[in-house]
Amino acid sequence: MLEVQNLSMRFGGLLAVDQVSMDVQEHEIVSIIGPNGAGKTTVFNCMSGFYRPTGGKILYRGQEIQGKPDHKISRMGLVRTFQHVRLFSRMTVVENLLVAQHRHLNTNLIAGLLNTPSYRKREQKSLDRAAYWLDRVGLLELANREAGNLAYGQQRRLEIARCMVTEPELLMLDEPAAGLNPNETRELNELIISLKEDYNVSIVLIEHDMSLVMDISDRINVINQGRPLASGKPEDIQKNDDVIKAYLGEA
Numbered sequence: 001m002l003e004v005q006n007l008s009m010r011f012g013g014l015l016a017v018d019q020v021s022m023d024v025q026e027h028e029i030v031s032i033i034g035p036n037g038a039g040k041t042t043v044f045n046c047m048s049g050f051y052r053p054t055g056g057k058i059l060y061r062g063q064e065i066q067g068k069p070d071h072k073i074s075r076m077g078l079v080r081t082f083q084h085v086r087l088f089s090r091m092t093v094v095e096n097l098l099v100a101q102h103r104h105l106n107t108n109l110i111a112g113l114l115n116t117p118s119y120r121k122r123e124q125k126s127l128d129r130a131a132y133w134l135d136r137v138g139l140l141e142l143a144n145r146e147a148g149n150l151a152y153g154q155q156r157r158l159e160i161a162r163c164m165v166t167e168p169e170l171l172m173l174d175e176p177a178a179g180l181n182p183n184e185t186r187e188l189n190e191l192i193i194s195l196k197e198d199y200n201v202s203i204v205l206i207e208h209d210m211s212l213v214m215d216i217s218d219r220i221n222v223i224n225q226g227r228p229l230a231s232g233k234p235e236d237i238q239k240n241d242d243v244i245k246a247y248l249g250e251a
């Protein structure tokens with residue numbers, strides 16, 4: 001469903017991403033790993049419309065999306081989380097999920113002001129979806145708390161729920177396990193697998209927690225200093241000499 005072809009991104013004199021290619025098929029969890037500064041987030045930023053790549057193509061269901069604005073890409077069903085939580089911290093938990101759906105659906109302001117039956121029906125649906133996903137990520141009881149007052153692990157789960165209420169086809173998770181304790185990481189592991197198995201969402205994952213990556217990925221792409229280093233199944237990546245060297249070099 002997603003194909004990245006020879007992607008490059010230059011920042012002034014720095015070639016942060018250099019000819020990276022990868023693909024994601026339906027019903028797959030594909031990870032991008034690599035040492036710090038390898039270019040992983042930059043690849044994400046190109047895929048989600050935050051950066052216009054300097055070179056290469058990104059095809060989503062056969063359509064070129066590189067350089068399209070992020071809101072257009074997310075309306076096509078490609079939705080992402082960020083490395084650093086980006087919630088509306090002064091809004092309540094449930095409001096965060098309602099706002100996400102409004103922005104996504106481009107809700108008609110006039111219909112809202114007139115409070116038409118179809119608008120009310122849509123509002124009810126948004127609320128039902130929000131409640132469903134809050135329950136699914138274990139935050140229903142905290143629906144009326146200010147998002148900024150949640151514990152970090154809860155904020156990260158809320159971020160995923162905020163993506164899921166927009167019913168994405170492809171979810172991009174940027175270091176979802178960062179800052180989580182082992183218990184929370186295990187719950188995250190189960191949640192990500194369930195998104196694929198029960199909701200048919202394909203997933204692209206950037207993550208430093210290797211046990212999580214090895215456990216849930218169908219395929220892994222390794223990049224190092226902006227360049228593709230290896231790609232394959234977790235068991236192949238684990239014993240790849242170049243990959244081992246790149247990681248040992250960082251240590």
Ligand SMILES: Nc1ncnc2c1ncn2[C@@H]1O[C@H](COP(=O)(O)OP(=O)(O)OP(=O)(O)O)[C@@H](O)[C@H]1O
Pocket residue numbers: 011014016034035036037038039040041042043
């Ligand atoms: N907007 C930008 N302007 C200039 N340089 C940038 C910009 N964004 C990223 N870079 C540089 O590009 C390189 C790749 O950064 P990127 O954040 O993609 O790496 P990463 O693999 O995601 O790293 P980490 O695992 O530490 O998050 C780094 O050298 C970084 O400093």
